[in-house]
Amino acid sequence: MDEVQSRAVGASRNRRAISTGRRGDKVFRGAALGSGIFVLVIMGAIAAFLIWKAIPALQANEGNFLTDTEWRANGDPPRFGIAQLAFGTIMSAFLALLMATPVAIGIALFISFYAPRKLADGLGFIVDLLAAVPSIIYGLWGLHFLVMNADPVIEFLNTYLGWFPLFAGENVGGQSIFIGSVVLAIMILPIVSSISREVFLQVPTPHIEAAQALGATRWETIRLSVLPYGRSGVISAMMLGLGRALGETVAIALVLSTVAGINWHILEPGGNTFAANIVRTFGESGDIGRSALIASGLVLFIITMIVNMAARAVVSRRKEFTE
Numbered sequence: 001m002d003e004v005q006s007r008a009v010g011a012s013r014n015r016r017a018i019s020t021g022r023r024g025d026k027v028f029r030g031a032a033l034g035s036g037i038f039v040l041v042i043m044g045a046i047a048a049f050l051i052w053k054a055i056p057a058l059q060a061n062e063g064n065f066l067t068d069t070e071w072r073a074n075g076d077p078p079r080f081g082i083a084q085l086a087f088g089t090i091m092s093a094f095l096a097l098l099m100a101t102p103v104a105i106g107i108a109l110f111i112s113f114y115a116p117r118k119l120a121d122g123l124g125f126i127v128d129l130l131a132a133v134p135s136i137i138y139g140l141w142g143l144h145f146l147v148m149n150a151d152p153v154i155e156f157l158n159t160y161l162g163w164f165p166l167f168a169g170e171n172v173g174g175q176s177i178f179i180g181s182v183v184l185a186i187m188i189l190p191i192v193s194s195i196s197r198e199v200f201l202q203v204p205t206p207h208i209e210a211a212q213a214l215g216a217t218r219w220e221t222i223r224l225s226v227l228p229y230g231r232s233g234v235i236s237a238m239m240l241g242l243g244r245a246l247g248e249t250v251a252i253a254l255v256l257s258t259v260a261g262i263n264w265h266i267l268e269p270g271g272n273t274f275a276a277n278i279v280r281t282f283g284e285s286g287d288i289g290r291s292a293l294i295a296s297g298l299v300l301f302i303i304t305m306i307v308n309m310a311a312r313a314v315v316s317r318r319k320e321f322t323e
Contacts, residue, residue: 050298057291065295069261071277073292074285080292082274082299087262089273089300092177092252093245095266096184101238103185104192109222112200124197131190139251142183147175147255154178154267169265175257177271183251188241195240199233200226232315239311246304249275274300 058065060078068081107127111120151173161167203226211221252273258280259270278293285293 047298047301050294050301053291054295054298055291057288057295060288061292071260071272071281071292073281074289078288078292082296084260084262084272085274085277085296086299086303088177088256088271089246089275089303091266092181092184092271092273093242095178095181096188096245097238097242099181099185100189100192100241104189104237104241105196105234107189107193108196108200109226111197113218113222113226124194127190127193127197129190130186131194135187135248135251136254138183138187139254142179142251142255143175146179146182150179150182158267165264166266169268171269172265172267174269175255176269177256177263177266180252180255180271180273181266183255184245184248187248187251188245191244192234192237192241195237196230196234199230199237202233203229235311235314239307242307242311243304246307247275247300248273249279252276253279 057073057078057080061073061080062077063070063079063081065081067083068079069084071080071084072078073080107123111123111127115123154172154176157167157178158169158172162169207225207229208221211225216224253276256271256273256276257269258272258276261270263270274296278297282290282293
């Protein structure tokens with residue numbers, strides 16, 4: 001019997017071991033199974049609805065849906081593609097995750113292991129409270145404060161890191177993908193930080209005491225015991241944050257200024273995302289235009305599913321190292 005079969009047999013034995021055969025267990029098992037099936041049915045129904053509504057626009061489209069960068073879904077003939085939207089969505093979400101993750105992990109570690117208990121409780125409350133702020137507030141703050149005051153930082157990045165294509169450009173500043181990414185980073189920071197904090201607090205005390213018994217400092221204890229144990233949980237937190245960044249609508253629609261085409265220079269004004277394009281143009285679109293927007297929403301739905309499935313695979317793989 002190979003290792004995989006051994007694990008399957010072990011899992012099956014564990015499932016039998018937690019079942020007592022009582023009516024309550026059977027009812028709970030049925031309810032849990034029904035809930036899981038219900039979620040799958042809902043997901044399938046959403047996918048079927050998006051495909052059904054997207055077909056008319058895809059049949060009428062005169063351009064290449066995957067590679068065109070222009071969006072003239074209400075034109076005659078309609079011609080539209082998702083290349084710019086996909087680029088703006090993925091780039092802004094990736095940059096936001098890159099900015100937010102180190103800060104969120106630092107906050108979680110400080111609250112969990114360094115801050116005095118009263119201060120930790122207060123900071124934890126504030127971080128959780130940030131997650132409840134409506135996205136339009138972040139968008140208005142980004143539009144009226146961040147856009148107006150970020151020029152020194154943007155010019156610094158352009159001057160000293162301009163050799164890197166992302167930070168190059170001649171007309172930097174304004175409503176750029178960089179500003180949008182900063183707003184998204186602040187929005188996903190509470191999610192990543194809160195979940196990471198809960199994961200770090202679940203590290204078994206014997207792990208920490210064993211490291212300290214060997215003479216490890218506080219940071220060495222965190223590096224050797226806490227971070228390896230909580231790695232899968234932190235990855236899950238990152239993916240949840242990435243999911244919110246990919247689907248954010250109002251804030252990113254307020255911050256970004258739409259300029260046609262893909263621009264790799266993230267410090268220059270311009271950029272667009274799936275969600276922002278939908279909220280901006282849905283009200284003034286005709287039948288084909290709305291169908292095209294639903295088609296773009298279908299792509300966003302697929303991207304989100306791929307991200308979640310990838311995160312699930314990574315977490316499952318890392319789980320073996322934490323057990």
